[in-house]
Amino acid sequence: MQARKRVLIVYYSLSGNTERVAKDLAAHLDADLQRLHERTDRRGFRGHLRAAYDSLSERPAILIHSARQAADYELTIVGTPIWTGKITPAARTYLESIRGRARNIAFFTTSGNTGIDKVVPTMQRLVDLESIASIGFSESELRDAACYENKLTAFLAAVRPVAARTQGGVARAYA
Numbered sequence: 001m002q003a004r005k006r007v008l009i010v011y012y013s014l015s016g017n018t019e020r021v022a023k024d025l026a027a028h029l030d031a032d033l034q035r036l037h038e039r040t041d042r043r044g045f046r047g048h049l050r051a052a053y054d055s056l057s058e059r060p061a062i063l064i065h066s067a068r069q070a071a072d073y074e075l076t077i078v079g080t081p082i083w084t085g086k087i088t089p090a091a092r093t094y095l096e097s098i099r100g101r102a103r104n105i106a107f108f109t110t111s112g113n114t115g116i117d118k119v120v121p122t123m124q125r126l127v128d129l130e131s132i133a134s135i136g137f138s139e140s141e142l143r144d145a146a147c148y149e150n151k152l153t154a155f156l157a158a159v160r161p162v163a164a165r166t167q168g169g170v171a172r173a174y175a
């Protein structure tokens, strides 16, 4: 039997903050990385206005990508910016799409200052799975190198034991 892959990181990012965290996590965990793209254009003033309306009204997004299968991975980590105190439409649609498929799930967010605790219940409900870890980064924390490293390290420590599992139950060491 082929061993299950270990970690998939799926994220949506409009202006790059969430992408930065996703890439850093992927480098530390040697994970596969997938950026979500949606049909709606969110750029510019009108795009931001639509983003605010769509997130607030919990509208799903139409995703344009060939999704990697969460079921193929021991751990799926989903990252999203927070818009109007909610997750993005793209993250909402993705989480719903993997309901019942992900084995283990963890979340991260970036935001101006809204904490991840505000959106974790929604994220768990959408995917119908309790997260093994979650971490939110405010914009000021993203600018503070020491704070960023500390929070990243804490999150990595929480997910590594699960990420190291393989189908055969053999743990894999990380550098």
Ligand SMILES: Cc1cc2nc3c(=O)[nH]c(=O)nc-3n(C[C@H](O)[C@H](O)[C@H](O)COP(=O)(O)O)c2cc1C
Residues within 6 Å of the ligand: 012, 013, 014, 015, 016, 017, 018, 019, 048, 049, 051, 052, 080, 081, 082, 083, 084, 085, 086, 110, 111, 112, 113, 114, 139
């Ligand atoms: C439409 C819109 C709504 C936002 N709403 C919030 C919010 O409710 N709370 C907050 O702390 N930040 C909010 N932000 C700021 C973003 O969450 C923050 O800049 C985030 O890091 C952007 O991630 P990205 O660079 O990956 O797109 C909002 C940004 C946009 C564009």
